[in-house]
Amino acid sequence: MERRGEAGGRVCMSQTVFPAHADHRGELSAGQLLKWMDATACLAAEKHAGVSCVTASMDDIQFEDAARVGQIITIKAKVNRAFKTSMEVGIKVTVQDVLTNVEKIVSVAYATYVAKPVGAGKIELEPIKLLSAQDHLEHTLAIERRRIRLGYEQVFENLMLESNKEDTFEDEDAVSTEFTHVQSIELVQPPHANHHGNTFGGQIMAWMETVASISASRLCHSYPILKSVNMFKFWGPSVVGDRLVFNAIVNNTFQNSVEVGVRVEAYNCEEWIKDQARHINSAFLIFNAVNDKGQLLTFPKIKPTTKDGMRRYRGAVVRRRIQLARKCMLSAKEDKPSDPWERSNQAYMSYSNVATLTHLAAKLGWEITSTLDDVKIWTHEEGDVLSLKVEMQVKIPSRLAFSLLSDFTLCQQWDKHVLSCEVLQAVNEDEKIYYVTSLPVTGDKPRDFVILVSQRQPCKPSEPYVVAVKSVTLTSVPPSPEYCRSEILCAGFEIHSESNSNCKVCYFNQVTSGLMPYLVANLTGSSKAIEDTALECIKFLEREGSKS
Numbered sequence: 001m002e003r004r005g006e007a008g009g010r011v012c013m014s015q016t017v018f019p020a021h022a023d024h025r026g027e028l029s030a031g032q033l034l035k036w037m038d039a040t041a042c043l044a045a046e047k048h049a050g051v052s053c054v055t056a057s058m059d060d061i062q063f064e065d066a067a068r069v070g071q072i073i074t075i076k077a078k079v080n081r082a083f084k085t086s087m088e089v090g091i092k093v094t095v096q097d098v099l100t101n102v103e104k105i106v107s108v109a110y111a112t113y114v115a116k117p118v119g120a121g122k123i124e125l126e127p128i129k130l131l132s133a134q135d136h137l138e139h140t141l142a143i144e145r146r147r148i149r150l151g152y153e154q155v156f157e158n159l160m161l162e163s164n165k166e167d168t169f170e171d172e173d174a175v176s177t178e179f180t181h182v183q184s185i186e187l188v189q190p191p192h193a194n195h196h197g198n199t200f201g202g203q204i205m206a207w208m209e210t211v212a213s214i215s216a217s218r219l220c221h222s223y224p225i226l227k228s229v230n231m232f233k234f235w236g237p238s239v240v241g242d243r244l245v246f247n248a249i250v251n252n253t254f255q256n257s258v259e260v261g262v263r264v265e266a267y268n269c270e271e272w273i274k275d276q277a278r279h280i281n282s283a284f285l286i287f288n289a290v291n292d293k294g295q296l297l298t299f300p301k302i303k304p305t306t307k308d309g310m311r312r313y314r315g316a317v318v319r320r321r322i323q324l325a326r327k328c329m330l331s332a333k334e335d336k337p338s339d340p341w342e343r344s345n346q347a348y349m350s351y352s353n354v355a356t357l358t359h360l361a362a363k364l365g366w367e368i369t370s371t372l373d374d375v376k377i378w379t380h381e382e383g384d385v386l387s388l389k390v391e392m393q394v395k396i397p398s399r400l401a402f403s404l405l406s407d408f409t410l411c412q413q414w415d416k417h418v419l420s421c422e423v424l425q426a427v428n429e430d431e432k433i434y435y436v437t438s439l440p441v442t443g444d445k446p447r448d449f450v451i452l453v454s455q456r457q458p459c460k461p462s463e464p465y466v467v468a469v470k471s472v473t474l475t476s477v478p479p480s481p482e483y484c485r486s487e488i489l490c491a492g493f494e495i496h497s498e499s500n501s502n503c504k505v506c507y508f509n510q511v512t513s514g515l516m517p518y519l520v521a522n523l524t525g526s527s528k529a530i531e532d533t534a535l536e537c538i539k540f541l542e543r544e545g546s547k548s
């Protein structure tokens with residue numbers, strides 16, 4: 001059976017947030033929002049398919065801003081691409097303040113719906129009609145997102161195998177995960193289901209959010225706020241009359257967030273008596289919590305007490321890596337030209353070079369993402385800014401490491417991505433401008449950089465040596481057609497003395513489009529380029545150090 005494609009597959013829902021939709025803070029509850037999002041997206045899918053559709057999954061959902069009572073929520077859903085029997089629907093949620101007219105984005109999400117005509121076989125969907133450049137772009141990107149969506153399990157399994165090592169839980173204050181287990185039950189009634197009697201996906205998501213939030217509250221002693229959801233998948237249907245049992249438990253905590261896993265099992269009357277559950281849905285929800293001043297709370301460490309708990313604990317770390325990789329892709333902005341290096345602003349530029357690196361290094365909330373014997377990789381998230389730290393243990397004195405790392409003409413000896421490096425201006429003993437060329441990241445054009453390297457010795461033994469790096473613009477070295485001009489926002493080294501013969505070298509980099517593919521590949525386990533470069537750097541420092 002074939003359906004004709006109709007222009008559109010677009011639907012818009014507008015709602016005023018009333019107290020009945022809100023939580024105790026007077027903000028629109030995440031559960032209510034998920035219900036509206038699912039209903040709008042399903043109606044868009046059905047408009048295209050011309051038959052009933054069911055929710056197969058909702059990709060990672062991030063909630064950027066809250067909506068308050070009295071504000072207007074607008075949900076726009078559009079079918080981006082029809083595959084065979086399934087469609088990707090893009091959902092954009094905005095909130096508008098009635099008094100000021102200011103509009104903000106609450107969430108952008110992607111869901112997959114499958115056409116399911118009642119009492120008939122599968123139907124093959126018509127392609128959608130592309131009316132604008134934006135439609136073309138979304139259509140192209142939809143196939144990429146489908147690849148990520150359908151390949152997610154494989155990436156996850158590979159990373160789980162890689163992380164298959166015993167964790168130790170020495171922290172005495174760590175809270176047992178069992179303490180956060182919450183169970184709840186719901187009877188599916190007609191208002192919870194569509195006209196065919198199938199439970200609304202959004203209703204199931206809303207119930208899941210409620211139990212997950214109770215589970216998270218056991219740890220933070222505050223009201224958790226849903227920040228993101230790691231893929232809702234609807235494995236099988238449930239209908240009016242089914243009993244749905246929800247089990248939620250905290251899987252892991254990170255600096256300012258907690259991951260709660262929820263499993264949903266359905267039973268009809270007969271299955272209920274025989275205790276035969278149907279696993280219909282699982283999802284992982286990430287919450288923050290704030291104090292009364294709106295500052296993010298730090299979650300306590302947790303310790304799993306069972307084999308399953310340990311698997312969930314490691315699974316949360318892996319999901320966090322995949323989620324960071326996604327964030328990395330989204331946060332890497334177009335490279336913008338850096339500030340011009342002019343006589344009038346040289347002192348300011350050198351100061352800001354060192355100050356920006358020092359601030360980045362001092363930030364709280366770095367999270368470890370991978371560990372080798374001598375190399376540790378950390379990431380830091382703040383708003384949409386993602387940064388990387390690579391920590392290396394080196395068996396040479398810190399002073400020597402500083403002198404080797406601050407001479408950028410030597411970096412070709414340990415970083416195989418660097419093609420050439422020359423000094424353009426030795427401004428003074430502590431400031432130099434270099435011209436660097438490096439291997440292409442995408443396409444086949446090599447990249448080039450004009451960078452200011454500022455080096456600083458410590459005033460006290462407890463302070464680190466600093467080598468700060470940022471891009472500058474020199475009128476004498478304009479971008480050329482042979483190279484892709486690339487920018488470094490904030491990067492460099494801090495070198496800490498550990499003893500007379502050992503030091504710890506920390507490399508920092510705020511993610512830009514040039515670094516993004518390496519970090520994404522590292523986070524998703526498909527490459528070890530960052531670790532390999534760090535190991536080469538250690539080898540180079542120790543080899544050169546042994547000559548002195």
Ligand SMILES: CCCC(=O)SCCNC(=O)CCNC(=O)[C@H](O)C(C)(C)COP(=O)(O)OP(=O)(O)OC[C@H]1O[C@@H](n2cnc3c(N)ncnc32)[C@H](O)[C@@H]1OP(=O)(O)O
Binds near residue numbers: 042116198236238
């Ligand atoms: C607002 C009203 C709407 C609702 O709320 S409906 C209620 C909530 N949802 C449900 O109850 C659905 C429960 N799940 C199901 O019934 C089935 O698992 C589902 C989704 C129909 C798929 O089953 P089948 O058709 O047997 O599976 P299949 O392997 O042949 O796949 C058919 C197409 O679906 C796609 N698919 C399946 N699982 C997916 C997932 N997790 N994420 C994204 N896409 C998924 C699959 O790739 C295939 O696509 P295509 O045919 O190549 O276009």
